[in-house]
Amino acid sequence: MVLKVVDLGVARGGVPVLEGVNFAAAPGEAVVLTGPNGVGKTTLLRTLAGLQPPYSGRIILPDAEAIAYAGHADGIKAVLSVNENLRFWARVHGQADIADAVARFGLGELAARRAGGLSAGQKRRLGLARLAVTGRPIWVLDEPTVSLDKQSVDLFGAAVRAHLASGGTAVFASHIDMGFDVRVVDLTPFRARATVSRDYDEVFL
Amino acid sequence: MIALFIRDVRLAVRAGGGFGLGLAFFLIVVVLVPFALGPETALLSRIAPGVLWIGALLACLLSLDRIFALDFEDGTLDLIATSPLPLEGVCAAKALAHWVTTGLPLVVAAPVLGVLLSLPAAGYPWLVVSLLVGTPALSVIGTFGAALTVGIKRGGLLLSLLVLPLYVPTLIFGAEVARAGAGDLAVETPLVLLAAVTCVTIALLPFASAAVLRMNLR
Numbered sequence: 001m002v003l004k005v006v007d008l009g010v011a012r013g014g015v016p017v018l019e020g021v022n023f024a025a026a027p028g029e030a031v032v033l034t035g036p037n038g039v040g041k042t043t044l045l046r047t048l049a050g051l052q053p054p055y056s057g058r059i060i061l062p063d064a065e066a067i068a069y070a071g072h073a074d075g076i077k078a079v080l081s082v083n084e085n086l087r088f089w090a091r092v093h094g095q096a097d098i099a100d101a102v103a104r105f106g107l108g109e110l111a112a113r114r115a116g117g118l119s120a121g122q123k124r125r126l127g128l129a130r131l132a133v134t135g136r137p138i139w140v141l142d143e144p145t146v147s148l149d150k151q152s153v154d155l156f157g158a159a160v161r162a163h164l165a166s167g168g169t170a171v172f173a174s175h176i177d178m179g180f181d182v183r184v185v186d187l188t189p190f191r192a193r194a195t196v197s198r199d200y201d202e203v204f205l
Numbered sequence: 206m207i208a209l210f211i212r213d214v215r216l217a218v219r220a221g222g223g224f225g226l227g228l229a230f231f232l233i234v235v236v237l238v239p240f241a242l243g244p245e246t247a248l249l250s251r252i253a254p255g256v257l258w259i260g261a262l263l264a265c266l267l268s269l270d271r272i273f274a275l276d277f278e279d280g281t282l283d284l285i286a287t288s289p290l291p292l293e294g295v296c297a298a299k300a301l302a303h304w305v306t307t308g309l310p311l312v313v314a315a316p317v318l319g320v321l322l323s324l325p326a327a328g329y330p331w332l333v334v335s336l337l338v339g340t341p342a343l344s345v346i347g348t349f350g351a352a353l354t355v356g357i358k359r360g361g362l363l364l365s366l367l368v369l370p371l372y373v374p375t376l377i378f379g380a381e382v383a384r385a386g387a388g389d390l391a392v393e394t395p396l397v398l399l400a401a402v403t404c405v406t407i408a409l410l411p412f413a414s415a416a417v418l419r420m421n422l423r
Contacts, residue, residue: 050286053423067287075283080219
């Protein structure tokens with residue numbers, strides 16, 4: 001399950017933001033993407049997740065359905081309970097068991113609560129617990145630790161470590177130290193020089 | 206896909222989900238008509254099928270922008286797009302959930318409201334049949350419109366403008382079935398055409414919806 005990014009260029013709104021990005025992530029490895037705001041971290045992660053096509057270059061995946069993506073928004077339904085939210089994602093991904101995810105992210109006491117009544121950090125934890133019920137090997141996470149307190153960051157770090165130990169891979173954009181070994185890829189040198197858009201037919205939108 | 210359908214229905218019937226909104230709107234529109242036109246039974250019974258169809262169509266329109274907009278805002282749509290579910294199936298499941306929570310209650314309520322408009326007795330079964338056959342098309346076309354306008358802030362008005370012209374064939378044949386039924390005329394031709402419109406939209410539009418959704422998520 002090696003994720004390889006070869007000479008990848010990504011574009012946002014038709015304008016290239018990054019080009020010539022190369023990195024690989026083997027099982028058990030975590031890659032952290034860094035760079036100033038607006039450098040294209042989110043765009044790169046969305047491209048990895050398959051939400052938009054690459055502008056140039058290639059993404060080599062062992063399996064098209066290997067990636068579990070978590071963006072800025074958690075995808076939580078406020079009127080459903082924590083359990084119902086997780087069970088929905090588990091069923092979508094053909095998994096049966098959510099107990100493990102609930103335990104790993106410390107959601108046990110919150111399980112029957114309406115997700116709308118959770119704090120921002122608790123919602124984030126629920127959003128991240130969704131990754132554990134997807135059963136997918138490569139986690140692609142965009143600023144996963146936003147609005148998490150120190151304790152929850154540790155909880156998240158432990159969950160990622162457990163995922164890596166079981167042969168998973170993680171690629172995420174983050175600025176804080178997770179407390180375990182990661183490979184840092186600084187995106188600043190890969191900023192696109194060209195600013196002319198190509199093949200962009202969505203201007204009217 | 207079944208999980209998505211169940212979740213959508215559950216969200217619709219929970220607090221703030223908008224279930225019953227379309228139904229209440231339908232009720233009010235139909236109740237207002239006799240107030241505006243006067244209590245003239247002969248006139249009301251002649252226009253009843255058309256008024257009920259217009260009412261059902263507008264009530265259906267009311268909840269369309271919720272189909273994708275809510276999932277888009279809270280990030281669920283991105284996550285569903287990266288899940289194993291095919292987007293075509295997602296669109297079909299969402300259209301079905303919309304029909305079950307909006308179209309089906311309208312079908313059930315229509316005969317009751319027919320009484321308010323003194324619909325002739327022969328018209329009731331055909332009114333129900335025409336709505337039952339026609340409203341799925343409204344949901345499927347509406348899902349397509351919702352997919353088109355998903356990224357747009359306050360796209361509800363644009364959605365109505367896009368979708369209403371597409372509703373014309375269903376409205377023509379649906380109201381014709383109800384009208385002909387109420388007047389003891391032959392209903393076969395408009396009914397077959399209405400069913401054909403519904404079948405074609407169900408067969409084709411989930412694919413079109415999925416395609417525009419992919420474009421909008423970029």
